[in-house]
Amino acid sequence: MAPLDTLLAGLAREHATGALRVGRAGTIFLSEGRVTYMECAQTPGVERLLAARGRLPEAALRRLQADGGCKRLLEEGPVTLGELQYCVLGAVLDAAFFLLPVGGTRPKFRPGEQHWLGGQWYFDVAGLMRECARRRAYLAQIWPSAQLDTAPVRPAPWLPGSRVTLDSVQWEVVTGAGAEATPLDLARRIGRSGYSVLLAVRRMAAAGLLAPPVEPTTTTRAPEESATKAGEHRAKTAGGGQGALPQRGRGAAAQRPPHDPRAPGLPLGPPVTADPTDLALLMRLKKALEELT
Amino acid sequence: MLGLDDCLTEVMAIPGALDAMLVDQTSGMAVAISGPPHGVDAESSAAALTETLRATMDGLARSCPGETVRIDDMLVTTDKGHHLLRFLETVFEGPLVIYLRLDLERSNLALARYRLLNISRQLLA
Numbered sequence: 001m002a003p004l005d006t007l008l009a010g011l012a013r014e015h016a017t018g019a020l021r022v023g024r025a026g027t028i029f030l031s032e033g034r035v036t037y038m039e040c041a042q043t044p045g046v047e048r049l050l051a052a053r054g055r056l057p058e059a060a061l062r063r064l065q066a067d068g069g070c071k072r073l074l075e076e077g078p079v080t081l082g083e084l085q086y087c088v089l090g091a092v093l094d095a096a097f098f099l100l101p102v103g104g105t106r107p108k109f110r111p112g113e114q115h116w117l118g119g120q121w122y123f124d125v126a127g128l129m130r131e132c133a134r135r136r137a138y139l140a141q142i143w144p145s146a147q148l149d150t151a152p153v154r155p156a157p158w159l160p161g162s163r164v165t166l167d168s169v170q171w172e173v174v175t176g177a178g179a180e181a182t183p184l185d186l187a188r189r190i191g192r193s194g195y196s197v198l199l200a201v202r203r204m205a206a207a208g209l210l211a212p213p214v215e216p217t218t219t220t221r222a223p224e225e226s227a228t229k230a231g232e233h234r235a236k237t238a239g240g241g242q243g244a245l246p247q248r249g250r251g252a253a254a255q256r257p258p259h260d261p262r263a264p265g266l267p268l269g270p271p272v273t274a275d276p277t278d279l280a281l282l283m284r285l286k287k288a289l290e291e292l293t
Numbered sequence: 294m295l296g297l298d299d300c301l302t303e304v305m306a307i308p309g310a311l312d313a314m315l316v317d318q319t320s321g322m323a324v325a326i327s328g329p330p331h332g333v334d335a336e337s338s339a340a341a342l343t344e345t346l347r348a349t350m351d352g353l354a355r356s357c358p359g360e361t362v363r364i365d366d367m368l369v370t371t372d373k374g375h376h377l378l379r380f381l382e383t384v385f386e387g388p389l390v391i392y393l394r395l396d397l398e399r400s401n402l403a404l405a406r407y408r409l410l411n412i413s414r415q416l417l418a
Binding site: 054 | 295355
């Protein structure tokens with residue numbers, strides 16, 4: 001199974017026009033080998049951004065999509081050409097950041113298909129990959145651990161000092177964060193790009209503004225109660241028993257984790273744990289694969 | 294209506310313009326580039342400019358407490374020329390920044406600032 005970037009590079013070489021559907025994760029639209037639009041299920045698209053930021057309700061956008069398309073949106077909608085281009089640019093790069101590391105699903109290419117908001121900006125495939133890599137490196141430079149990217153955002157209940165400076169996205173993250181919303185949930189809700197929320201969250205972590213992460217066994221929303229109970233039990237025995245494996249204390253989480261430039265991209269789906277339910281799933285998968293051959 | 298690419302053409306028509314760039318402040322990405330590259334890597338210079346702007350905003354937030362910092366433009370003059378940066382606030386992302394390098398002798402700063410303001414108004418209503 002070829003990774004997505006190799007496949008995309010191939011389509012670029014062939015000057016392909018059409019839509020590459022990557023399972024349920026997203027779709028990449030190309031025109032003569034250049035990317036015109038990209039959708040990712042995890043990040044807010046142009047429609048969501050315009051609606052969430054109060055520019056145009058999603059229903060109005062759907063009406064425009066059905067009748068008149070992009071041309072009419074610019075003629076009568078409250079969006080200027082510059083704004084639309086900038087919005088598409090941001091949304092596509094954001095989708096690329098989260099979609100391109102996806103592997104495993106069998107992408108399907110449908111020639112000729114186009115997105116109604118495509119054609120606002122053309123992205124060269126190699127440039128897109130380079131920009132994604134640059135963004136990943138920048139993120140790691142601010143705060144090297146990718147653990148925060150998928151965990152619920154929990155601002156610290158009190159400040160480590162007496163005064164802080166927040167930028168606009170960080171402000172929205174603080175006001176929007178409940179105990180459960182992950183950075184990407186927040187991005188969709190407040191109408192900011194997923195990457196900008198990741199940046200804000202990692203900067204806040206570096207400034208010590210986030211509550212220390214909960215141990216993985218308790219953060220995962222286990223489907224069965226017995227699983228969480230088992231996790232708690234394990235944690236208790238490990239902490240209290242003599243001669244048990246040394247466990248990372250809560251204080252250690254506040255320290256900066258070691259830098260890992262080759263850290264893998266964001267995992268799709270729930271975080272992987274040593275949870276018995278995960279093991280059961282793996283066993284089932286293994287059995288199913290064995291039966292296939 | 295003005296698109297992002299045409300906007301740079303307009304910016305380069307400002308008297309004394311040497312080169313110009315559109316920078317996305319959030320990600321530090323060069324959105325569009327214009328003018329002779331003369332051995333400058335646009336990607337890293339955009340990223341570096343973004344850090345400069347961040348530092349400026351942090352500094353201003355600290356020097357004027359109790360205020361929400363909103364920068365309209367920024368000017369840095371060196372012995373070789375002027376560097377003019379215009380911030381364009383957008384609702385969804387950004388700000389988008391127009392960076393313009395001006396010739397020290399041939400440029401008129403007041404005119405350049407005025408033209409940049411006009412261009413930014415045309416770009417984002």
